[in-house]
Amino acid sequence: MSLYGTKHWAKLTGKDRGELRRHYASWQFSQFLHCEQGAMICAARIVESVPDMDAEFYSATQVMDEARHAEIYGRFLHEKIGMLHPINDNLQSLLGDTLRDSRWDMPYLGMQVLIEGLALAAFGMIRDTTNKPLPQQILAYVMQDEARHVAFGRMALRDYYKQLTDAELREREEFVIEGCYLMRDRLRGVEVLENFGIPRKEAEALSEQSEFPHLFRKLLFSRSCRA
Template identity: 75%
Template sequence: MASARTRKFYAHEPGSPGWQVPATGAARFTWDYADGRERLLALYQKGKDKQWDAVTRIDWDLPVDPYDPLGVSDEHLPVHDTPYWHRMNERNKRELRRNYAAWQFSQFLHGEQGAMVCAARIVESVPDLDAKFYSATQTMDEARHTELFSRFLREKLGVGYPVDDNLRSLLDDTLRDSRWDMPYLGMQVLIEGLALAAFGMLRDSTSKPLPKQILAYVMQDEARHVAFGRMALRDYYRQLSQAELREREEFVIEGCYLMRDRLRGEIVLTDLGIPAKEAAELSEHSDNLKLFRKLLFSRIVPCVKDIGLWGERLQRAYVDLGVLELGDSSLDRLMAQDEELAEQLDAQRFAREEAARRAEVAAVIEAGGAAENETAEEVEKADGGSPGEG
């Protein structure tokens, strides 16, 4: 069982302190150390250049109100303006804001640990050295993301939620498969697409500087990860038979329906005493969930099409989901925007810090000048008050 400290942190009993997924497949070594694919090596270089420290790049001194951590309108809450909402006192509403944010960021945390494990599995199992190089940098990225989401939950919110059963199921399916490309497909395409949708929605809606920093900087890394998955899978899937491609398309279809239908966070509502069926209905019909689903598929559908998984059954599933037209969206443009927003945030922060530093220096100089003038005046008075001396 989990330790007393861990049980105290979680809103629900997390069960055992760990989770074991039986690993299958081979660890692959290559003795070909010649130059690899130019684009992938360039991405590897970028991955090295863009490493950063979650301790120093994030301004952890920024205050966060745990009962309004994101500063978004209450209209985003699925229970808003319902009889349940009107019966809540202010304390209940404060707890709801806190717990809903805690549930979201907890799933980010668990997903990032899953991404770290998947990236490490890719290092182990992918046959090409250039892909091993890049996925090693991604493993470090995901470790950093796990670190910072854990810190935000513990230091700023003080509560967390166990991994959602449906996210756990998707991670389990991704990690159990013995084929080396499945961690790519499950993680780089589906789970990263899920994360980017949720990150982007909160990054663009929060009015609080600390969560905005965290989400913007994480998304800057994720833009590279999606590019990596696209490059590697596009090359590999050109070599597969139609039967092999259909197997992967089935995995994508199941994952897309799972993410659309079941990742809703109604556990936060049932904690308030709302019956499970009503909690599910409230979550299902919330405007926030509708927006999330639209953003979710804006990342996944064009990526799936780009890597070559676009069979008839998959297209029919996307028609059913109402997202087929997103296959023509520009994923490159979305990824570029994610990187640009993080760089703009850095520039704004550095400009403010530089302005504050200059103001501090100017104040010190002014204070020093005033002290010199005061000393000079005192000397002058002393000299003037002792005529004829010397």
């Protein structure tokens, strides 16, 4: 956690530290929930717009997958953690950019390649670091579906992107770069620190000094570059 080892951490009681951990867990899983809700909408958009019938059928099944994921994350947050955080501004911005674009390939690029590629990195890291059996099982279950979604998204775009002009490819590259910046800033968890009375600028600085976001970003960008 970003506060560990700081003057703020030293001032917290044992009860406060436990509450801070609960807030962080809620924040992480709340963003997972919002990602799944966004993915469900993006998959439905693909069903409407994709020109390939096989891709349309696959996306229809993905809508069901994402609905199950959203349900299980929602239940975990309400029944086990007892707290829900709103969607992060940067994640909301990327989802909005993805859904506003009328071209059929952009939901694939924004959601199935970029956001779900990040989600796989996040799920894997938390699955491997938590000592709680229930979130481990939930994340392992969801990762099986998400790996298929990311792989299909890349496959669906590969041949189509060979047909695009250099200008069209550059436009999509710029979209991915901007999306990576938004996802980088999403990982800070500044909202959690603000809930504990830490000013935003100081919370951002503490997050930048923490080892976890830097490791997380390495996983994010390695996946994004391979996409």
